[in-house]
Amino acid sequence: MFTYSSIESHGIVTPDGEKIKETRVKVENGKGTKTVIMKDNKGIHSDTMKLNSKEIKNIQGRKFMPELFHKSIKNVIRKKVKTTKRSSKKGTRKSKK
Numbered sequence: 001m002f003t004y005s006s007i008e009s010h011g012i013v014t015p016d017g018e019k020i021k022e023t024r025v026k027v028e029n030g031k032g033t034k035t036v037i038m039k040d041n042k043g044i045h046s047d048t049m050k051l052n053s054k055e056i057k058n059i060q061g062r063k064f065m066p067e068l069f070h071k072s073i074k075n076v077i078r079k080k081v082k083t084t085k086r087s088s089k090k091g092t093r094k095s096k097k
Helices: 053-060 070-084
Strands: 003-014 017-028 031-040 043-050
Touching: 017 053, 031 053, 031 070, 043 070
Parallel strands: none
Antiparallel strands: 003 017, 017 031, 031 043
């Protein structure tokens, strides 16, 4: 039975305010999740994905995976853009009489 847990936090101060990116990995009983949480002045945004078997084997072997959180970060950024840019609905088409 393999159990693993890791939490890392990276922060930066910008003219817009403080931004914190937190990455979490948790593996228990052959299943695991990876989570990215971004906190900034616009709020808290997060994305959680399941780890595949290859990623779990690499974690067990203590291998470095630079692209592990790449897709999760893209999803968080996409969610942030969706919440900040709300599209306006156009009126419905008028029926011809």
